[in-house]
Amino acid sequence: MFKLALNAGHGRNTAGKRCLKSLDPNETREWVLNSRICRRIEEKLKVYSEIEVLRLDDVTGKEDIALKKRTEKANTFGADFYLSIHHNAGVNGGTGGGIIAIVYTKSSQKSLEWQKDLYDSVIKYTGLKGNRSEPLQKQNLHEVRESNMPCVLLECGFMDSSTDVPIILTDNFAEQVATACVEVIVAKAGLTKTPPVITTPTVTENKILDWQKAAIADGFAFSKYGADGKWGSECEAVAKQAICKKRDTYKYQNLTKIVQNAVGVTVDGKFGNNTKSAVIKFQKFVGLNADGVVGLNTWKKILGVK
Numbered sequence: 176m177f178k179l180a181l182n183a184g185h186g187r188n189t190a191g192k193r194c195l196k197s198l199d200p201n202e203t204r205e206w207v208l209n210s211r212i213c214r215r216i217e218e219k220l221k222v223y224s225e226i227e228v229l230r231l232d233d234v235t236g237k238e239d240i241a242l243k244k245r246t247e248k249a250n251t252f253g254a255d256f257y258l259s260i261h262h263n264a265g266v267n268g269g270t271g272g273g274i275i276a277i278v279y280t281k282s283s284q285k286s287l288e289w290q291k292d293l294y295d296s297v298i299k300y301t302g303l304k305g306n307r308s309e310p311l312q313k314q315n316l317h318e319v320r321e322s323n324m325p326c327v328l329l330e331c332g333f334m335d336s337s338t339d340v341p342i343i344l345t346d347n348f349a350e351q352v353a354t355a356c357v358e359v360i361v362a363k364a365g366l367t368k369t370p371p372v373i374t375t376p377t378v379t380e381n382k383i384l385d386w387q388k389a390a391i392a393d394g395f396a397f398s399k400y401g402a403d404g405k406w407g408s409e410c411e412a413v414a415k416q417a418i419c420k421k422r423d424t425y426k427y428q429n430l431t432k433i434v435q436n437a438v439g440v441t442v443d444g445k446f447g448n449n450t451k452s453a454v455i456k457f458q459k460f461v462g463l464n465a466d467g468v469v470g471l472n473t474w475k476k477i478l479g480v481k
């Protein structure tokens with residue numbers, strides 16, 4: 176599993192971090208622009224099962240989370256890569272600007288590779304090359320310095336440049352930056368769109384019968400119809416209560432075995448991390464909310480009932 180720490184810089188109301196009023200009467204906030212790109216990156220990565228994305232900022236934008244907290248969150252998460260999205264300022268309403276990619280002054284070789292690949296890709300998609308003499312920079316900034324993994328801070332154009340502002344305000348630009356970043360992440364993390372190998376559920380009465388027997392062994396009752404191998408309201412009622420998820424005590428061992436068999440992991444009746452990840456993959460694959468918890472909807476997919 177590749178772990179991506181993704182940061183939209185600042186918060187909605189951070190002082191000063193906004194487009195220059197003379198160029199953008201709305202004074203669009205930097206966090207809004209940063210977050211729009213991050214959301215698109217997250218959305219595009221959803222089709223890949225081998226990546227986990229953790230946002231480091233407050234996704235509502237209300238709070239400008241301290242930089243120290245953001246890097247600690249990424250380090251605790253054990254991210255493989257840290258991507259921080261920002262927008263720049265410093266040309267005071269003049270022209271020029273463009274994309275800049277920043278790594279730490281004592282950056283690792285890996286960070287340098289990410290930096291170059293991301294910069295090249297974003298330029299390829301956006302064309303916002305600007306006029307900076309050094310678009311690939313090394314700086315002693317908190318995020319790139321305090322993160323334990325390769326880290327790139329991407330400045331996606333200048334919020335006070337008459338050249339950049341009309342471009343960076345568009346949805347199209349956000350889409351291009353996100354596409355460019357995802358292309359690099361997919362390549363470097365080796366992600367594939369191939370769905371996980373799972374046992375595709377088929378509609379057979381036996382599957383339901385097995386499930387009913389497992390539920391009975393785990394303490395549930397089908398008092399009206401018993402284990403009849405047929406799906407009905409009684410099964411629905413049990414399925415709503417027979418919630419299998421990661422827990423300290425292995426409450427429903429027999430039902431967990433049914434889950435494990437369906438999602439293709441070792442069948443031991445213990446709902447641990449492996450089972451949880453496999454359930455998440457399965458849920459993604461069948462288009463359910465991927466929370467790793469087997470409740471009514473997941474049971475129905477596992478058992479192949481409508």
Ligand SMILES: [Zn+2]
Pocket residue numbers: 184185192205261262263
């Ligand atoms: Zn910023």
